[in-house]
Amino acid sequence: MATQIHQHAEHSGEDLTAAAQRTLTDAGEQWTGMRASVFEELASHERPASAYDIADNLSASRGKRVAPNSVYRILDLFVRTNLANRIESANAYLVNTHPGCRHDCIFLICDDCGKASHLDDRRVTDALRAAGHDAGFAAVRPVVELRGLCESCAA
Template structure:
């Protein structure tokens, strides 16, 4: 299995890497965007926009609308700061926002944990199959549902 290796950031280093990547994409790193990223990166499982809005609201002591969070999350996904776990309509912070690649999520149907793995050969195969079918792939989404090792 061909795996993609890179440096994964955590904590303040992750926030700094996200800010740098976001600004390189031509976007501004505002206080609200920083707050949404901090909340998102604080979750250990994929978080919905509503979960993130609640966390930001609690941190700021004022209500933050989920619609605002959705817009920011869309920007984060476009700029590679976050990944959307499509099947559960939730998001995870990208631990390596300075590295653009396809990813695979292993989603536990029991506890909700989503493990992100990289396998360039698998995503390349998906892209090749799509092209052979006359389709121009932009972003393969590969999610595998089952049970994680903690829940077996």
């Protein structure tokens, strides 16, 4: 049985930043200098990054301390507005390369190198959402993470 793929436009570089800015302002939020810096720093990571990683890198590049709590608040906003995804098991964040496209992801996380990728399979996430509704939950948002070895590390 084939995986059902959710179609969306992937963005990168300046196009990704512009798409993120549009998505955030369309949600009624401001695209501030600090929010832009946090987004660009997060986007520069190929693997999930923690708020502390981002705060440390921004502190170094700005020459003044950036508080992790400030970064956490911005990252929480990014998750709410679909600019970033939170990798729950690692307490880390991954930029969403298709901001504004809301759907459920199944994250694949390598236990060896830390690489994280996602796939879309509506059969799985729809079944989880239905199970939550059947149990009396409303506004169910599936968060699925599979841990294992990526193709490179397994070789």
